[in-house]
Amino acid sequence: MRQTAIVPTRVENYAEWYQQVVRAADLAENSPVRGCMIIKPYGYQLWETIQRKLDAAFKATGHVNAYFPLFIPVRFLQKEAEHVQGFAKECAVVTHSRLQANEQGQLVPASPLEEPLIVRPTSETIIGEAFSRWIHSYRDLPLLINQWANVVRWEMRTRLFLRTSEFLWQEGHTAHATEKEAREETLRMLEVYRNIIEEDLAIPALVGEKIASERFPGAVATYTLEGMMQDRKALQLGTSHFLGQNFAKAMNIQFVDAHGQTQYAWTTSWGLTTRLIGAMVMVHSDDDGLILPPRVANTHAVLLPIIHEEAQRSNIERFCETLQQHLQAQASAYPLQIQFDRRDLRGGEKRWQAIKKGTCCLIEVGAKEVEQATVTVSWRDTLQKTTVPVDNFVSSFVDGLEQLQQRLATRAKAYRDQSMRRMKTSDELNQFFQSDRGFALAYWSEDPVVEAKLKEALKITVRCLPQDYEKERGKCLFTGKPNCPLAVFAKSY
């Protein structure tokens, strides 16, 4: 068995493998501030690409960006009873507006605030308060707002990208005149999310509605996109919430309808976070490090000159320069990033660095290649070297990237599908999570006692009631109750 670039491997220790892939690709690191991460340039570039795609999709569906305060007065949070319960347990509380030296010369908090503020864990209440002032008539609706922001939820056990006390996200907040429109918006944005997650990030998403215990605090319905990681645990990729009139009533968002009647608005909210970067790492990468789908990758190809004798250098470098220009000039749906690694390092060392950083295509150019007008190419997923005529390679390069994109999507989908199993009995489900794991599909009566037992015994939760099976009904595996929906159970992050 050849040595892998990442130690340990996925099989040896998946959680530690993940940390090492993130580290080897230089995506992010823990900071000295408990639970907060530093997103390093190579990781932040992925977020910029995801942002660009999402932002364009939001604008194409009529949304505009705005910015609301970082701080939320405690009295706002309290206006929605479930909401405050959900977020009061883990929030950063600002209590003072100054630091002052004490007698020992230590800086201590001074000038206490009249009312404590919390750093936003989400912005339904602070944005809802603005909506209550902005909306007067049905003519002001729908109001379709998005915010790009940082949020803080004081997490005890954190993991880079997947769960951190501070993270970056977008949060959409919309208000509508009717329940129907708000429900449509909730599902429209879920579909916008699904499209980017599946088409660009190449992650198959299991889409469905959350059960009551997993709903966003204050929501009437929460829809989720669930991904399957390579340890067969689920990761929630994003959520879209139909809030009914709960927040409209809490924050007094009213409008006069076409008949002159005053009504509460219907609102939605939806969010995607920097967690998506972690999801890409966990779904696509291998024991040699990061693998990225070309549509969001930072580096599409790296040119690695192999110079054995100094006399060859100028020819090889000239060849690489020309090749870089030609590749860069190919028409593509996204800007191509082609690197020429001129650093004074061993070829093998440069190759491994590019592999660990998820470069889509590695191109080696030595004296033989220059002489024969070929390149020795390996794509990141297989790493198999083939030598091909350079002209053919250049003209098929963009196709090659698209094929890599499709291979990654197909591979991830096959893995997900293999990890998903229909359960006939509760014993079968027990067995599945004792010997193996994945997405277990089972009819389910939504009995909270059963839910608690399964959580306790098998450490599994209901991830969602999947859309694809929403018309199916059957006998609950646990209670025997008839006419129950199909639910997906899994261990999860």
Place this chain on the structure above:
Amino acid sequence: MRQTAIVPTRVENYAEWYQQVVRAADLAENSPVRGCMIIKPYGYQLWETIQRKLDAAFKATGHVNAYFPLFIPVRFLQKEAEHVQGFAKECAVVTHSRLQANEQGQLVPASPLEEPLIVRPTSETIIGEAFSRWIHSYRDLPLLINQWANVVRWEMRTRLFLRTSEFLWQEGHTAHATEKEAREETLRMLEVYRNIIEEDLAIPALVGEKIASERFPGAVATYTLEGMMQDRKALQLGTSHFLGQNFAKAMNIQFVDAHGQTQYAWTTSWGLTTRLIGAMVMVHSDDDGLILPPRVANTHAVLLPIIHEEAQRSNIERFCETLQQHLQAQASAYPLQIQFDRRDLRGGEKRWQAIKKGTCCLIEVGAKEVEQATVTVSWRDTLQKTTVPVDNFVSSFVDGLEQLQQRLATRAKAYRDQSMRRMKTSDELNQFFQSDRGFALAYWSEDPVVEAKLKEALKITVRCLPQDYEKERGKCLFTGKPNCPLAVFAKSY
């Protein structure tokens, strides 16, 4: 005198005029969180445009984006003595990580943190700590990082965009192997700022170095760009700091140089904020509301159909639709935003709304225009109506925008130049600030006693030692000391 759209006018009450222009253009509003603003969609769109331009300029000069924690441990802030003095006085202090109901059912802070955290007022220390771990060798330098973020400085007297407790900004942080390189970087970014502020925002910037009392806390040298508002008060538009080795020593940023010697790095930082939006409002707008330079404007033209009889509607609307397409299709250096205002409102009402929102060009189309294939056009700065053949108008539209851009730049520069005067004696300077105000240029010995007196008596400060006059030397107006640099005094925001 005709009625103006904004009440009061600039002459009547400049401060209140500013608030009313911001409000009438729907750019931002105060939030219920003391000192924090809500940036509304029309205002945020300006920030997005500014961000896009700056971000491209940063990347073109080799910088990459990253993201660092929102929270800074107090012990970090303390590591640089001047720095902590500058920021401890006004900062949001996080002391607890949970809210809990007390006996009266009120939510109160719970779970005190071991060490209080402050919400970043700026990130030199937290980024410096990361730099100390990232930098080992001269090969790791220069390190050129930028962060887009929100920051908090607890301001007592706030004003939308100009001074708020929370604001949005970018902060560049770089580390270099030599003093020379760090000084060059400081001035390079100052020039990047000047270019965007003058060329895109059409605001003439007086560029120079800050005197000791106005330096960034912890900097060796602070360079500033100072704008002149229409009340002849100065507004600091942006700053770039040469930090010497102060933060490198405080945060232990060391590297091994090419000779194997361990050295402290030389660092810089530089920032621009959402204040720039306020600057544009204050420099260009008039008593009818917002005026925006076309290169950053949200709306380049609005089509206003003037329909007196219902029978004319379809012809006029068809004419407008075609015109909108033709204008939108013109080749331009920036994406053109052409609106067709179909709302069921009076034409005059729609026109005033477009004027107040800073639309560059207003195009009226009635039955007569359709019949004669003309349009009645007014540009936002003059609002003079002229009727011209539609084909000529379409083909010259982009030129027209560029001319508006130049007119605004020229007008702002003329105003600034008229407001700037060389002072021969301290009496003349006294008189200038008692009867009038502006930028007063005077030789100045940097005597802090004189500085304090001028601040007290005339409410003026030294804005900078301007670059354009940096070689000039003369006798201090206040102390008679010879060979002193020329300083610019002004009242300021």
